[in-house]
Amino acid sequence: MRLSFLKGPFKKISESGLWRSIFRTGFPDTERKRSLFVFGNFFLHILPVKIRKHGLKFRYTLCLGGIAFLLFLILAITGILLMFYYVPDVNRAYEDMKDLEFVVSFGILLRNLHRWSAHAMVAVAFLHMCRVFYTGSYKPPREFNWVIGVTLLFLTMFLSFTGYLLPWDQLAYWAVTVGTTIAGFVPLAGGTIRYILLGGNVVGQGALLRFYSLHIIVVPLIMSILIAVHFWRVRKDGGISGPL
Amino acid sequence: MSQEDQNIEEPKEKISRRKFLLWVGWGSLVTSLVGSFLGTARFLFPNVLFEPPSSFKVGKPEDYAEGSIIFSEEHNIFILHEKAGFRAISAVCTHVGCIVNWNQSQNKFICPCHGSTFSPTGEVLSGAAIGPLKSFSIELAKDGKLLVDTRKTVKKEDYFRV
Numbered sequence: 001m002r003l004s005f006l007k008g009p010f011k012k013i014s015e016s017g018l019w020r021s022i023f024r025t026g027f028p029d030t031e032r033k034r035s036l037f038v039f040g041n042f043f044l045h046i047l048p049v050k051i052r053k054h055g056l057k058f059r060y061t062l063c064l065g066g067i068a069f070l071l072f073l074i075l076a077i078t079g080i081l082l083m084f085y086y087v088p089d090v091n092r093a094y095e096d097m098k099d100l101e102f103v104v105s106f107g108i109l110l111r112n113l114h115r116w117s118a119h120a121m122v123a124v125a126f127l128h129m130c131r132v133f134y135t136g137s138y139k140p141p142r143e144f145n146w147v148i149g150v151t152l153l154f155l156t157m158f159l160s161f162t163g164y165l166l167p168w169d170q171l172a173y174w175a176v177t178v179g180t181t182i183a184g185f186v187p188l189a190g191g192t193i194r195y196i197l198l199g200g201n202v203v204g205q206g207a208l209l210r211f212y213s214l215h216i217i218v219v220p221l222i223m224s225i226l227i228a229v230h231f232w233r234v235r236k237d238g239g240i241s242g243p244l
Numbered sequence: 245m246s247q248e249d250q251n252i253e254e255p256k257e258k259i260s261r262r263k264f265l266l267w268v269g270w271g272s273l274v275t276s277l278v279g280s281f282l283g284t285a286r287f288l289f290p291n292v293l294f295e296p297p298s299s300f301k302v303g304k305p306e307d308y309a310e311g312s313i314i315f316s317e318e319h320n321i322f323i324l325h326e327k328a329g330f331r332a333i334s335a336v337c338t339h340v341g342c343i344v345n346w347n348q349s350q351n352k353f354i355c356p357c358h359g360s361t362f363s364p365t366g367e368v369l370s371g372a373a374i375g376p377l378k379s380f381s382i383e384l385a386k387d388g389k390l391l392v393d394t395r396k397t398v399k400k401e402d403y404f405r406v
Contacts, residue, residue, distance in 0.1 A: 174342065174357075177340075177341045177342070178340040178341060178342065178357065180341075181339075181340040181341035182340055195289065196288050196289060199288075199290055200290060200293045200294075200295055201293065201295060202295055202296070204294070204295060205294065206290065206293070206294075
């Protein structure tokens with residue numbers, strides 16, 4: 001091995017007390033130690049210790065699930081940054097959004113990263129669902145993970161819907177007027193759903209604040225938990241599905 | 245055995261201390277959880293709304309010439325003044341809530357969103373909407389102005405006469 005000269009110093013570090021207190025396993029020079037290294041690391045435990053050869057094929061998964069997760073991370077980071085400049089007040093929201101575009105340094109970049117990633121996430125989550133369908137990966141023992149996946153798709157769409165109101169422009173206002181009117185047509189509970197969603201009868205301050213809260217904490221939190229379960233189940237249901 | 249002893253009935257099923265405490269424990273846990281859930285649900289329904297008032301004045305009857313249809317952007321209603329009297333027609337499309345426009349040349353209301361059309365009295369002529377535009381009650385306030393109440397709707401043949 002060309003990098004074998006690194007083995008000596010790395011071995012020394014990896015057997016030091018400090019290293020062992022953090023990583024437990026020593027220098028991962030056996031199969032067993034390599035497995036334990038991945039198992040014992042919080043950030044790596046989501047990865048499989050071993051993977052089937054076909055699972056690495058780009059053309060099998062097209063990386064769609066991974067891309068969807070990457071977009072979720074981009075949205076979380078850019079979203080937090082946008083929150084530093086945006087106030088969900090009907091008198092300020094539109095101007096804050098315009099300030100992000102024209103006044104704040106790199107604001108337009110972050111806003112558009114957030115915006116385009118959001119659009120892309122809906123498309124990629126949908127395409128991921130198509131891939132899972134066409135490879136038959138929804139079949140037992142993965143049937144419950146398919147259900148979690150459908151829930152994640154709906155939550156992605158709900159995040160899109162709640163985020164759509166936040167710029168507080170004409171497009172946002174009328175899209176949410178139409179959307180919540182549709183929600184009002186639900187049999188029996190329609191009026192109640194609309195009232196609770198808008199925090200009133202019209203799209204106003206109550207609606208903006210509720211959509212903001214749902215958008216920045218409620219839905220992302222539920223989604224994070226479901227994403228964790230989704231990944232965990234991929235491992236527990238026997239890793240990535242095999243070719244048909 | 246005396247008569248008295250036979251009359252004393254033993255309880256058929258004695259509730260043990262363990263069972264009693266279990267019921268009390270689970271009962272109070274479930275009650276507190278259901279209570280906090282219901283309280284949280286109720287909390288989400290606001291009691292005071294900071295919204296436009298549901299009844300408002302739209303000026304004096306003389307402000308509206310006979311045969312005119314005037315749109316009020318503030319209240320999203322059309323005030324019609326016909327021979328039969330006044331009508332206050334909601335501009336909110338009954339399909340999904342867009343604001344309809346009055347088209348004078350075609351003599352009908354047209355919704356810009358999905359193309360629903362309504363007659364001057366608010367009846368559906370075509371399009372996605374299935375219900376007629378709402379007509380609100382009109383009264384004459386003490387100061388001689390027209391008072392529209394959006395909480396009360398009137399039938400299509402009801403006109404307000406001054």
